[in-house]
Amino acid sequence: MSTPTYHRxxxxxxxxxxxxxxxxxxxxxxxxxxxxxKLYPTRSHTGAANGGIxxxxxxxxxDSWENHAYDTIKGGDFVVDQTAAEILCRxxxxxxxDLEHMGLPFDRTADGRISxxxxxxxSRPSKADPAKREPVMxxxxxxxxxxxxxxxxxxxxxxxxxxQFFDEYHMLDLIMVDGECRGIIAIEIATGRxxxxxxxxxxxxxxxxxxxxxxxxxxxxxxxxxxxIAYKHGIPMEDLEFYQFHPTGIYRLGILLTEGCRGxxxxxxxxxxxxxxxxxxxxxxxxxxxxxCSRSIYQEVRAGRGVNGKDFVYxxxxxxxxxxxxxxxxxxxxxxxxxxxIESRLSESLELSRTYLGIDPLKEAxxxxxxxxxxxxxxxxxxxxxxxxxxxxxxxxGLYAAGESACVSVHGGNRLGTNSLLDLVVFGRRAGxxxxxxxxxxxxxxxxxxxxxxxxxxxxxxxAKPRTEPWVRIRDEMQRVMMDDCGVYRTAEGLAxxxxxxxSLKERFAATGIQDxxxxxxxxxxxxxxxxxxxxMAQAMVACCENRKESRGAHSxxxxxxxxDEQYFNHSFVSKNGENDTxxxxxxxxxxxxxxDGQKVPKYPLEVRKY
Amino acid sequence: xSATNKPAGDNDAFRTLTLQIKRYDxxxxxxxxxxxxxxxxxxxxxVLDVVMKVKWEQDDTLGLRKSCAHGICGSDAMRINGxxxxxxxxxxxxxxxxxxxxxxxxxxxxxxxxxxxxxxFFDHYKAVMPFLINDDPAPTTERLQTPEQRARFxxxxxxxxxxxCTTACPPFWGNRQYVGPAAIVNAHRFIFDxxxxxxxxxxxxxxxxxxxxxxxxxxxxxQACPRGIKVTQAISEVKRALITGVVDVxxxxxxxx
Numbered sequence: 001m002s003t004p005t006y007h008r009x010x011x012x013x014x015x016x017x018x019x020x021x022x023x024x025x026x027x028x029x030x031x032x033x034x035x036x037x038k039l040y041p042t043r044s045h046t047g048a049a050n051g052g053i054x055x056x057x058x059x060x061x062x063d064s065w066e067n068h069a070y071d072t073i074k075g076g077d078f079v080v081d082q083t084a085a086e087i088l089c090r091x092x093x094x095x096x097x098d099l100e101h102m103g104l105p106f107d108r109t110a111d112g113r114i115s116x117x118x119x120x121x122x123s124r125p126s127k128a129d130p131a132k133r134e135p136v137m138x139x140x141x142x143x144x145x146x147x148x149x150x151x152x153x154x155x156x157x158x159x160x161x162x163x164q165f166f167d168e169y170h171m172l173d174l175i176m177v178d179g180e181c182r183g184i185i186a187i188e189i190a191t192g193r194x195x196x197x198x199x200x201x202x203x204x205x206x207x208x209x210x211x212x213x214x215x216x217x218x219x220x221x222x223x224x225x226x227x228x229i230a231y232k233h234g235i236p237m238e239d240l241e242f243y244q245f246h247p248t249g250i251y252r253l254g255i256l257l258t259e260g261c262r263g264x265x266x267x268x269x270x271x272x273x274x275x276x277x278x279x280x281x282x283x284x285x286x287x288x289x290x291x292x293c294s295r296s297i298y299q300e301v302r303a304g305r306g307v308n309g310k311d312f313v314y315x316x317x318x319x320x321x322x323x324x325x326x327x328x329x330x331x332x333x334x335x336x337x338x339x340x341x342i343e344s345r346l347s348e349s350l351e352l353s354r355t356y357l358g359i360d361p362l363k364e365a366x367x368x369x370x371x372x373x374x375x376x377x378x379x380x381x382x383x384x385x386x387x388x389x390x391x392x393x394x395x396x397x398g399l400y401a402a403g404e405s406a407c408v409s410v411h412g413g414n415r416l417g418t419n420s421l422l423d424l425v426v427f428g429r430r431a432g433x434x435x436x437x438x439x440x441x442x443x444x445x446x447x448x449x450x451x452x453x454x455x456x457x458x459x460x461x462x463x464a465k466p467r468t469e470p471w472v473r474i475r476d477e478m479q480r481v482m483m484d485d486c487g488v489y490r491t492a493e494g495l496a497x498x499x500x501x502x503x504s505l506k507e508r509f510a511a512t513g514i515q516d517x518x519x520x521x522x523x524x525x526x527x528x529x530x531x532x533x534x535x536x537m538a539q540a541m542v543a544c545c546e547n548r549k550e551s552r553g554a555h556s557x558x559x560x561x562x563x564x565d566e567q568y569f570n571h572s573f574v575s576k577n578g579e580n581d582t583x584x585x586x587x588x589x590x591x592x593x594x595x596x597d598g599q600k601v602p603k604y605p606l607e608v609r610k611y
Numbered sequence: 612x613s614a615t616n617k618p619a620g621d622n623d624a625f626r627t628l629t630l631q632i633k634r635y636d637x638x639x640x641x642x643x644x645x646x647x648x649x650x651x652x653x654x655x656x657x658v659l660d661v662v663m664k665v666k667w668e669q670d671d672t673l674g675l676r677k678s679c680a681h682g683i684c685g686s687d688a689m690r691i692n693g694x695x696x697x698x699x700x701x702x703x704x705x706x707x708x709x710x711x712x713x714x715x716x717x718x719x720x721x722x723x724x725x726x727x728x729x730x731x732f733f734d735h736y737k738a739v740m741p742f743l744i745n746d747d748p749a750p751t752t753e754r755l756q757t758p759e760q761r762a763r764f765x766x767x768x769x770x771x772x773x774x775x776c777t778t779a780c781p782p783f784w785g786n787r788q789y790v791g792p793a794a795i796v797n798a799h800r801f802i803f804d805x806x807x808x809x810x811x812x813x814x815x816x817x818x819x820x821x822x823x824x825x826x827x828x829x830x831x832x833x834q835a836c837p838r839g840i841k842v843t844q845a846i847s848e849v850k851r852a853l854i855t856g857v858v859d860v861x862x863x864x865x866x867x868x
Binding site for chain 1 (some may be wrong): 637638655656666667670671672673674677679680682683684685698702704722723724726733737740741749750752753755756757758760764765768769771778800804806816
């Protein structure tokens with residue numbers, strides 16, 4: 001391998017989804033900034049989000065950021081850091097206007113303002129009875145392509161302001177010196193050449209890690225590269241046990257059918273033709289939260305009531321079915337629905353079903369199963385997006401994280417729909433601003449001459465090692481055990497099996513190499529490296545799941561079915577302890593206290609999470 | 612709920628496909644050549660799944676791009692049975708016969724196997740100033756736009772920059788300096804946005820010798836678009852704006868202010 005190419009930028013952004021591009025724009029206004037991404041920016045998975053982005057604009061119904069903050073905290077089953085949640089919801093409003101000024105084509109109200117719609121878990125105090133909550137129109141949308149529009153708009157603005165991109169460069173390592181981050185090492189995929197990016201600060205915005213599961217809505221690229229590399233450098237991961245499974249993934253493929261299908265009256269049936277949600281959530285039925293619906297499908301399948309005894313059930317949005325079961329609370333306001341109504345409301349889902357199932361949902365029910373969707377946990381940061389290296393909150397100078405790969409903990413145990421896109425733009429913007437400020441206040445510090453030594457060894461080892469078995473087999477086994485034993489339901493026994501399996505898979509992974517020894521576009525090598533990252537993340541996740549002996553949000557322990565605030569009202573920080581072991585610390589949840597009747601009381605008191 | 616519903620995802624009728632893949636390894640081959648693979652495929656498999664099966668089970672050296680695998684990221688544009696499409700948007704059950712040819716999209720330099728150099732494509736895209744231009748001070752809330760004004764450019768906001776259209780375009784095959792349909796689609800998206808003030812500049816760029824007049828209205832672009840954008844229509848609208856000097860955008864902004 002030849003000498004690496006050297007670059008120097010004040011700030012390096014790794015990842016080009018919503019968080020990365022937003023940070024690049026804001027950092028790029030002030031200091032030299034470059035984006036390093038393994039994909040062309042417009043290929044990032046932010047583009048796959050459809051529902052909307054939440055902000056209390058009050059364009060159609062009276063709302064406030066405080067309402068939004070309450071929903072976010074409750075939706076997260078209270079393990080949400082409250083200062084961060086308030087920032088998310090307060091800065092949301094300004095961020096949406098920011099995006100609109102950049103050209104984002106939001107849908108419009110009749111009077112020309114940004115249009116908003118309802119979404120699961122977003123509410124305000126009821127006008128009739130302020131003790132109760134009612135749904136509120138808070139999700140700003142651009143057709144059913146909101147994420148696509150955000151990604152395109154941010155990329156367009158980056159072109160306009162001349163942000164420098166290194167497209168199809170894959171990060172291999174962080175340059176860490178004396179506990180500080182001073183850059184990254186990346187491989188240029190088109191040539192196999194190594195590049196040293198010397199920087200004052202680095203943002204990890206690499207997205208999720210859903211590819212560790214067998215059935216997922218996540219893109220192939222979502223392999224947790226940023227967090228895994230940080231984790232290997234001794235930086236802890238926060239709250240990995242909270243992983244959201246979306247109930248309505250297309251059978252086998254995991255592609256998402258939007259929550260709107262059920263919002264508009266869609267019904268789920270088991271293999272016996274029974275509307276099983278009546279048993280699990282007698283009031284809300286199909287409109288119960290994502291975690292509840294996913295658990296119910298799992299129970300049905302396990303009881304042998306999947307369709308033909310297999311692991312799927314039906315989602316039925318045929319007008320005849322919707323009209324027959326018209327009692328749902330969030331239902332199409334009284335009138336009968338017809339083909340045209342469904343077609344106009346759910347065009348994206350209809351298209352997905354027609355393409356991937358060969359099923360016209362207006363005529364037949366769609367086979368669905370829960371799909372691994374979103375990690376609430378990730379690289380821990382403070383509210384300035386600075387990565388912290390322990391539960392005490394000590395900062396890693398020069399290292400930042402934002403978006404799904406990060407955990408500032410605004411989603412806690414379970415994320416509300418439309419809060420993910422919001423997280424990207426709010427904390428992406430903060431990251432860019434903070435990094436610019438940091439870069440201006442500090443000098444470039446030296447990096448070692450052999451900064452790329454570890455990365456170089458990683459590549460040469462992978463190419464030199466004999467292929468003792470196809471790495472694909474290791475990946476498939478990881479995806480199966482994570483789905484079966486670390487999925488919707490968890491038990492001590494299953495998790496122990498997952499822990500042992502992952503440990504042995506890591507050994508097998510370390511022993512085997514790859515078939516393709518080429519340097520130009522060696523995608524086999526990339527997938528192999530990504531698998532290494534996923535195995536690290538899987539091991540850390542299983543440890544967090546074993547540690548949390550309660551059920552909260554998306555984390556459901558069959559052996560500990562209740563929430564246990566006494567012991568577990570806290571965050572988990574998992575770190576590496578040798579090659580195949582982990583250790584866990586607890587971090588208290590950030591709780592805002594207010595004065596009430598001369599006493600200090602929590603602003604958001606704990607309550608049982610019911611909808 | 613009818614019990615006779617056939618669970619389409621549960622069809623176990625596997626079949627054997629013969630894949631002809633155009634291979635090229637710049638480190639080994641002097642020129643591209645076809646190579647044949649046999650793969651067992653499920654009718655509901657995507658062509659992408661089948662190609663990945665070749666890579667994962669038979670030949671790790673096969674090069675291709677992929678990411679979302681459901682038609683929104685635009686990574687896996689390929690020429691499948693002679694037609695451009697995203698490999699993830701085409702199902703095995705919709706293939707005619709059991710033979711499939713897969714080759715890289717045409718008109719861009721091949722780097723390896725199914726991977727082409729996207730730089731010329733993105734350079735054309737960047738050349739049309741694909742970003743909102745509006746030098747007025749921004750209001751404290753949103754700029755106003757009526758639903759009709761918003762609808763005017765809705766179709767061209769769907770573009771995912773996959774290059775299926777541009778690399779299906781015969782004038783582009785003949786002249787790679789031609790900006791191509793994708794760049795014009797993205798110019799259209801801003802020219803017809805009531806908030807934008809850069810239409811004149813963009814139209815001037817497209818009026819160039821290698822601009823929009825290279826379009827011969829072949830309609831290949833519209834047929835190739837995996838997002839269903841009416842590409843040829845968008846191009847015609849831009850041509851009309853150039854000829855008439857009128858950018859036809861619904862004028863209702865004053866009524867809102």
